[in-house]
Amino acid sequence: MAKPRVTAGGGLSAVRYVLRKGVEAGGFWKLYQRLRLRNTCKTCALGMGGQKGGMVNESGHFPEVCKKSVQAQVADMQSAISEDFFRSTPIAYLESQTPAQMENFGRLAFPLLAEPGDTHFRRVSWKEAFDRTGEAFKLAEPSKVFWYASGRSGNEAAYLFQLVARAYGTANIHNCSYYCHQASGVGLARIYGSGTASIVLEDIAKADFVMVIGANPASNHPRLITQLVNLRRRGGKVLVINPLREIGLVKFRIPSDWRSMLFGSDVSDLYLQPKAGTDIALLKALLKGVLERKAEDREYIENFTSGWEETIADIEAASWEELT
Structure with missing residues (x-):
């Protein structure tokens, strides 16, 4: 098997990406000002600081930003697409473009219309657009x-x-x-x-164990990686369950952290790669292991759960051979 060319997520490639996007936005300072506005990040559920300003998390930690947030902001900062573009660009060509290519054309700033048989979009007035929309609502x-x-x-x-x-x-x-x-x-x-x-962000800050299953935060919400790295630094453990070995869930270079940027940070203590479709068996096996070690929290189970006896019966009926 060939060795991967990339050995860690984040790092200099992420920094270079942000710098390129800064150029696209009309300058890095302009992009920075936009990112620092009081807002919520519209790319994932790991929130921004809201009224505390952008580039901070809910706890006020600065800097907090990721490539996805930068991409979304830069897309909103693009110039409007000109009317000449639609006159000269056929619909067939637009249909051949990827979503990313379409986004890079710019922002829509006026209504467009293409009727049956048309080869190009044409600009229409806002009145016509609203009238047509209103008529459609009546249908x-x-x-x-x-x-x-x-x-x-x-x-x-x-x-x-x-x-x-x-x-x-x-x-x-x-x-x-x-x-x-x-x-x-x-x-x-x-x-x-x-x-x-x-859960909320503060819960992760107080946790000593996190299991990441069915997600790839290194790609989809990379600021969560900072929380996982911090958890490991204070002695906590991270278990990753993913059929694919995602580089960013093994090691990550966090640009806002000099130690992580220089040496890279291990993200997971244990990385399990079950076969696709065996997640239920794996979770049953984990629960069976907890029960055999008598590590369950009986007080919590009695006060906050239901159906526990049925669950126990199902787990005990399954052998290790069946689950593994």
Whole structure:
């Protein structure tokens, strides 16, 4: 097997990426000012400081920023696409582009229309756009319409989106989490009473063990890696369960941390790579191991869980041979 060319996530490649995006934004200082505004990061659930300003976490730690946040901000800072672009660019060409290439064309600043048989988009007035939209709204009953938005929408856009939907007469409103997290949302709601996460940043700061399963935070929310590295530095343990060996979950160079940047930081103490589809068996095996070592918290189980006896019976009925 060939050795990977990259031995750690983050590092100089992440710094170079941010510098390139700074040039695209019209200058690094301009990008920095935008990132420092009071806002929430619209790229993942690991929050920004809100009223404390950008580039900090909820606890006020500075600097906190990642490539995904930079990418999203720079995309919003692009110039508007000109009307000439749409006159000269056929729809067939636009259909051949990737989402990233489409985003790099710039921002939409006026309504566009393409009717059946048209080869190009053409600009229309806002009045015509609103009139056509209003007529489309009349074609269906509000109770039969589903409003679906991007999870990357900013808070302001999301608020206005749902406001229009409710003014139209429906509460059938959702975003991409309806598909991406439907299964986990139902499962979490049955277990914890809420379809969203039950922890906050402070919980990780106080934890001595974290299990990362079904996620790749090194790519999807890299600022979480800082929390995992800090946990290990204070003596905690990190278990990663992932069929793929993600480089960033093995070692990461955190640009805002000089020690990590110079030497790299180990992210996981143990990295398990189960075969795809065997996650239930693995979790049962972990629970079986806890029970055999009598390491379960009986007081917690009695006060905060239900169905424990049924779970025990199921675990005891499974042999190690079946689970492994």
